[in-house]
Amino acid sequence: MTIGRGLTARLGAMIRERFGAPRIGVISDSTVASLYRETLSASLAEAGLDVRFFDFPAGESRKTFETVGAALDFLARERFTRSDFVLAFGGGVPGDLAGFAAAIYLRGVRFLQVPTTLLAAVDSSVGGKTGVDLPQGKNLAGAFWQPSAVYCDPDFFRTLPDERVAEGYAEMIKHGLIADEAYLRRLETLGPGDGIEEIIARSVEIKASFVAADTRDTGLRQTLNFGHTFGHAIEKVSAYSVSHGSAVAIGMMMACRAADRLGLSESSMTARLEALLRLYRLPTGTAYGAEELAGAALSDKKRSGETIQFVFPIRAGAAALVPVPAADIPRVFRLGLS
Ligand SMILES: NC(=O)c1ccc[n+]([C@@H]2O[C@H](COP(=O)([O-])OP(=O)(O)OC[C@H]3O[C@@H](n4cnc5c(N)ncnc54)[C@H](O)[C@@H]3O)[C@@H](O)[C@H]2O)c1
Structure with a gap:
């Protein structure tokens, strides 16, 4: 994990330096997208990366197969390939869901985690557990799928309750x-x-x-x-x-x-x-x-x-x-x- 206040401004450059210039499918929730999509987009675009965004309504109730289906649909529609990356942008809900989509899209593509909650930074972004909830209970379906890198910018936590x-x-x-x-x-x-x-x-x-x-x-x-x-x-x-x-x-x-x-x-x-x-x-x-x-x-x-x-x-x-x-x-x- 790379940690640093304000690192989002350099994120595009850091990804480029480490992974070349993959296309990036950002999966996020509505709250994080409305607060930080522009900031993230600017950093990735400045590094010349081709980025597409998908977001779903915020909240645990959307950590479902239905949302994963919509995320997979987005990746396929945008013609993401095995050399491209998914970027999980948000708290544990987008992190678990985007990680799971990455684990099963084309039988597995690489993914990055950019946690925006403290919980996601210290817990859900580490360890490779991805997945969704079922009507019968939380986190009942998923896969172990490790992120290629985690980038943590504590400045995001300023807007957390x-x-x-x-x-x-x-x-x-x-x-x-x-x-x-x-x-x-x-x-x-x-x-x-x-x-x-x-x-x-x-x-x-x-x-x-x-x-x-x-x-x-x-x-x-x-x-x-x-x-x-x-x-x-x-x-x-x-x-x-x-x-x-x-x-x-x-x-x-x-x-x-x-x-x-x-x-x-x-x-x-x-x-x-x-x-x-x-x-x-x-x-x-x-x-x-x-x-x-x-x-x-x-x-x-x-x-x-x-x-x-x-x-x-x-x-x-x-x-x-x-x-x-x-x-x-x-x-x-x-x-x-x-
Ligand atoms: N994979 C794992 O190992 C693991 C471990 C612990 C928890 N989890 C999962 O993580 C989830 C809980 O994580 P969470 O609390 O981050 O949930 P979350 O992603 O739902 O975030 C909580 C709320 O904060 C909002 N938010 C996110 N970043 C923000 C920011 N910077 N400013 C303002 N609002 C912001 C979100 O939109 C959401 O409404 C659960 O689904 C849990 O099962 C997974």
């Missing part, structure tokens, strides 16, 4: 907790908006190290789900009115508390996490009850056989994957709530 920025921080705090105490201390020293290039770079390194160790997400990479099993249950029970980042923040608190009470933590992370979440303006608790949350978790797709894989913190910078039998799930949720 505060809650969206906080969602990115939730994932960064997670990276510190599961993998790197020094990084966690750095996040404690900084605050919202500080040292953004440095901390994105470290978060991406941490995520990439888990991905490299387990590309297909069958083992160690699942440590990145820290806070997510509890978090998914909160999202589901709230009918998705609690955002993903907020749910992950609360989920991490629940995982810390449960780990303490189950005797799994060598040193408790609960108080430290709570202070960090407050610093980055993230929630720390929920009013939902253990029974309804556990019920939602038991119907989640991450259920495998008769156990659910939980990630519990052991100490700062270290976490463990622990399979919990279905019968014990309600108790683990009770222990996670204060």
Whole structure:
């Protein structure tokens, strides 16, 4: 990943230098296109690149096969070939969708990621998971398809609502907790908006190290789900009115508390996490009850056989994957709530 404030102005030149002069099909959503299409277009045109744009209405509800179909239709209509590139421009929704279109168009063309949300920069643009939602649930169809390059310009985040920025921080705090105490201390020293290039770079390194160790997400990479099993249950029970980042923040608190009470933590992370979440303006608790949350978790797709894989913190910078039998799930949720 190349990170730099204002790098969008040089993006066309950087692509040209590294990849020659491919044609570029930019896939974006309506909000990002209306805010930044001109800026991106100017940079690519200045480098002499032939660029075509496709965008779809913003929002998770459009991360569907229907939209992928429209994106494929656009690529075919514009006669994109195997030597051309797709450029995913936006947050995680255009990123996942454009990556998936690139994975299947002509059985796979190269693609670039230009994330415009902090969450996309530190999470969805790294790791090669692409895909769409099905009526039965989120991210149920997709492919592993790695971008050829990711270009991150933190200037895009200036137009993000505060809650969206906080969602990115939730994932960064997670990276510190599961993998790197020094990084966690750095996040404690900084605050919202500080040292953004440095901390994105470290978060991406941490995520990439888990991905490299387990590309297909069958083992160690699942440590990145820290806070997510509890978090998914909160999202589901709230009918998705609690955002993903907020749910992950609360989920991490629940995982810390449960780990303490189950005797799994060598040193408790609960108080430290709570202070960090407050610093980055993230929630720390929920009013939902253990029974309804556990019920939602038991119907989640991450259920495998008769156990659910939980990630519990052991100490700062270290976490463990622990399979919990279905019968014990309600108790683990009770222990996670204060
Ligand atoms: N592939 C992965 O590994 C992975 C990991 C985490 C999340 N995800 C996926 O990412 C998605 C969530 O990501 P997201 O929060 O970035 O969603 P998103 O792409 O929907 O962006 C959130 C909102 O912010 C708007 N937006 C984007 N950039 C903006 C900017 N610079 N200024 C103002 N508004 C802007 C968007 O138009 C949208 O309305 C989910 O679909 C999730 O499943 C994927």
